Amino acid sequence: MLVVVLVGSLVVINLIFTLGVIKRLREHTELLRGSFDPVAIEAGTEIGEFVSVTVDGERIAHESFTEETTVAFFAPDCRPCQEKLPKLAAYGKSIPGGRDRVLAVVVASADLAADFVALLRPVAHVVVEEPAGPMAAAFGIRAFPALLSVAPNHSGRLVVKAGTVDMDRPATVSA
Template structure:
């Protein structure tokens, strides 16, 4: 009888230990899952297809202020940002982009913000926040400027020189830092 009780107690302890380990594994899997959800979109994104040293395709658009803008009208190093109101990383990057745009030597004349949205209403908040520091273009997804720069992921930031050649470009927060560094190096 004693052996039977000892076996049941031992089996109970092993089951409880197994349950505790299973709960721990499930908790870690949830942490990893949320980490992958935040990192994977950038990690799996295709590389920027307009690489430094290349020019985007020709394009011509009119900004929200009625000003023409095209690759040929870029007269000084220009910061170009692509945003979408439905993109969580865009919302996170927007304040830093606004700060960088405000620091551009030529002011808003050297900054273009392209907002990819379904209709002007959905882009209104972004346009209002950006209009003080950038010329703003609102276009549907896969619009004229996005096609010229082959932009499919958001947020994407480019720094282009006066001839329209890409100095730096890429997706995400790190690219804004690289653009600022490239601008500082370009100004030397």
């Protein structure tokens, strides 16, 4: 009988400690969730004015976007960027409208961006710019990689339609 009481007491004490740990983990999760800023401006936000030139010499500006477009920002020294790069290349091949609906911005000097440009050029319009360049500033980029869906709104202003792009799903573009 004493053994049963002892085991029962240990189970109750273990349960109390487990509930305490769960409560503490929830508190920490909330603290962490609140500490992360979005990597770019949020969905529904208007994108600032910018003018840039692609590696092919094409002018890209705010008014260049007439349809929904996937915009990706990468930095060559970013490990998650290196991991997502092949996914964006595959995604770009599958998107309706092809490379006209994908814009990749590589934030680095031209020599450091060369490998990224080589992989992305067949599937996207590619811009290479220095950190804090006009496109990164207009899109409010705070971290890499940043993958956004943008489109003109009802009044023709360019806005972020979605703050993330799931490249593991087949590419579709809504009308």
